[in-house]
Structures are given as C-alpha cells and as structure tokens.
Amino acid sequence: MRVLGIESSCDETGVALFDTDNGLVAHRLYSQIEIHAEYGGVVPELASRDHIRKTLPLIQQVLDDASMSVDQLDGIAYTQGPGLIGALLVGSAIGRSMAWALNIPAVAVHHMEGHLLAPMLEENPPEFPFVALLVSGGHTLLVDVKGVGRYTILGESVDDAVGEAFDKTAKLLGLSYPGGPALAKLAESGKQGRFKFPRPMTNRPGLNFSFSGLKTFALNTIQDHSKESRAPYNLDLQTQADIAYAFQEAAVDTLLIKSCRAMAETKYQRLIVAGGVGANESLRQNLNLKAKKLDFEVYYPRAEFCTDNGAMIAYAGSLRLAAGHTEPPIIKGMPRWRLEDLDAI
C-alpha cells in the first residue's frame, strides 16, 4: 500500500510517500522559519498563506522522486491536529479532497502520534510497549505506549513546553528564532558550575513538568549580569554561553529525572524520544548514559524526523489505513485533540 502523507500543522510543510512493502520511498520538507523569523515567532495567518503555496509543489516533487503518478496512490494521510487551525485546514483539505477525487481512502493523523511513531522509521525499530518522551515547541509529554492508539499520558507540562522554554530563553540571550538549536550551540562553549538553575518539580512525586520558571530564572540571571537593565541585554560572550549551558543542563536534567521515573513506574525496557528537542545532543548523550546505567534501551528518530515532517504522518497513516481506519469526505482541523482520545488499532 502506497500512502501519501501531508503535514501542515505549524510552520513546516512536509510531504512523504510511505510504501508498506518498501518503507519510506520519498520525503520533502519546506520550512517557513525565514518567514516568521522577523516576527520572533510563528504568525498563523502567514503560515497558512505559505502552506497553500507549497503543498502541491511538494506533493509533485515527492511523486517525481518516487517516479510515480498520483493514480498509483492507495491512500492519503494528513495531519488533522493538534496545531494551528488555518494551517491544519490547508493540508487536511488538500489531502481529503485528493483522496475523494482519486476514490481512495483517507485517514486523519494526530500530529503527536506521528512524532511518537517516528522512531519506527529507523532500522531496529522499538517494540511495544514503550515510554515516549515527546519534546517539541508545543508539547512536553511522557506517554505510556502499549500499541498504536493505546496511549496513556503519564505526565505533561503544566505551562510552557520545553522547546518553547529553549526558544524564549534563546530570545532573551539575543539569539534569533527559533533559538533552541542556537542555544544548544552556544552552550557548547559554556562553563559548567558558574550558574545553577533549578530543576522544576523534580523534588516532589509525579511526572508533570513546568518550564516557565526556568525561563524566568534565565531572565533574572541575565538581568543580574547585563550592563543594560532591559532588552536588548548586554552580556559578555562567556556569560552568555555560561547561562545557555546552565539553562540547557537544567532542562535536560529535568527531562532525564522524569523519564527515568516513568521507566521505573512502568517497568518498561524501552524509551523513545521524539519531537524537535529530541535533536538536542546533550539530551541524547545524557539519556544514553542513564539508559546504560539503568539498563533500558533508548530509541530516536534520525534528526530530520525529530522536527515536523511528512514521513511520520505517512507512516502513522499507513498503519491506520492498513487497520481499516478511514475518514468520511468531511474536512476537519482539530487545533486541540487529545492523544488519549485516539482509537486503538
């Protein structure tokens, strides 16, 4: 079965072709980062306007890459939520109406299900059950995954997502949007021990997260060391790097503590990490060390499938289509959609 996947929930247009016999055949991504950079964050209307220009050309490229024509498709999967409603509607409407016109089944995919199944696209995919740590710009989740669609949320952020905290702290440090990767880069030249950031919500039981306090702590630290009392702050390079280091250390450590707690609670042997922050090297290194010590396996998607992409949507959709899930010819976008509300296959 050849399934076209379309992702348009935020500021990335992703399209991919997954073949249940041959695996991932082709995938393309167009990132809108440059469009939104000058505003310091995603402007929803501009995102929608760009998706509608980019989706069909990307679909054409993917078909060309696969040397296939559109009528060789057996199904179409598209992200229906959660995300920006206008952006979701573009991908959903194109995907749903293509399937309608081609008279093939369509399936609506949950964006976070796409993320948490992304490690399955790699060699040596994890078996169920596992714990998923989903860390992106919009989400911080620990999920008990017993099978496709069999999800229980063990913990989530009560305020900012961890990627959001990276981005906001990076902005305070004067780094350009989206600052997560830039902050990580800067942290490489930071010194350990100069600053000590808190590990929010780790000294009490439970698996929820809170990251807005880290950002505030960063702001206070920056103000204490800045020659200017208001933005743009003026820090010497080393201080900037040291703050980046301490922030990242605290964020990563917090994720680590809660992930290990979730592993202990579920007694599972496998942890998967997905979402944009899953590309963070420090997180990966520290998790790998911990996993060795505590004797569990960690799985990651390749870096390009940590952030939003069409491959994970095509893949998740193919599993659901193969299990007979289909959508009526009704176009929907679901800006809020709980992972736990999905049907099991």
Added chain:
Amino acid sequence: MKILAIETSTEACSAALLDNNNVISRFEIAPRQHSQLILPMIDELLAEAELKLQQIECLAFGCGPGAFTGVRLATSVIQGIAFSIDRPAVAVSSLTALAQAAYGETKIENCLSAIDARMQEIYWAYYQLDANGLMQYQVEEQVCKPELLKLNSSQVDWIGVGSGFDTYEKVLDAKTLDNRQSKQMRWLSNQFPHASQVAKIAKSEYLAGKAVSASQALPKYVRNQVVKK
C-alpha cells in the same frame, strides 16, 4: 463543456455543476461548517447529473476576497481535485460573482460589489457589463473603510450588492448618493457570492484560455496587511 465550481469565501457555502448552458447547484448559509459540507455537496451534484468526476473538464472556485479560512478552503479543495484528475482551474473573484448575480437579477449594467471585511472595512470593486453579458472591473478589488470608498464613475444607474451593504448601509448610502442617477439607494440585501455565478464566469475564462494548473490556483486575499508590527 462541464465545469465544477465551489464558493466558500463568506457565510454561504455553495457548489455548482455547469453542463453547457445548464447549471445545477447547492447553496447553504452555514458559518463554520463549509469544510464539512463541501465534498458531500459536490457528491450530490455529480449524482444528480449522473456524471463522473472524470467527465469534468475544468474546476472553478471563488478565490476571495472574503474570510481567509473560507477562501483557502475553496482553494485547497479545488487544488486537490484539479491535481488529482489533472484538470485546469479557474479562480473567480467572489466580488465578481456577486456583481454577475446582481446583473442577472436586475439587468442594471453597473454594479458596486462590497463584502464585509470585518475590522470596520469592506472589500469592494466596481463593474460594468461587457458585450458578452459579463461584468468586468471598472475598479479592481480593494479593501478600505466604507467611509473612504471613492467612486469616480459618472452618474449612471448602478446597483449595490453584498454584505458590505448589509453592514454599512448608511455610510455607503451617504457616500455614493452623488454618483447615481436614481438618487435612491438601491442595493440587493442578503446576497452572497454563489458557485453558479463562479461556474458561468469560469466558462468564459476557460474558453478564453485563462485557466491555470492546480498549483497555480491561489487565493486573492486583497488584505495583505495581516501582521501587527
């Protein structure tokens, strides 16, 4: 000549199927439900006409101006269909669709078409009938506060149409009175752009070779200032 058209840029959601000179359609005022209604509406039309989608030669859509999400819905649906069955598409201004309907109803050959653009503004354009019975721009689409609307037309008889008139009756009345012969405010109330008009206008565009490929089928927002800096 078979054309399938849709229009979802305002509160109204409609689909039409043109087969030579015969047009059948579905129309519903259904705010926020367009995305659920549109494909089933098209299914009904094809069934009623006993046609297969593959028999359609050209797709058409109301490309706005109007509600951004609605305009994009029609655009993405037509993109998806046109791409899948490899047919061209024609983008028709939603204001022109209104003007064409107003002419059909009143036989008045000049028309000021205005759609409520929210934020105390209207989208508008001014039209005149051409030799082929189609309304053509005298003033192209723009967006502005109704108080700032400027008509340079000489004193002719013209008809107003669109939600802009429903919302800003008084302002538009005072503003445009000098420009018309009849000195009486005349406008059609409760009119929304309709896919039947989109289909009729698209037919002549298609025959004139103005259809585009699916990925060139794009919205016309008119309001391009969307970010507060």
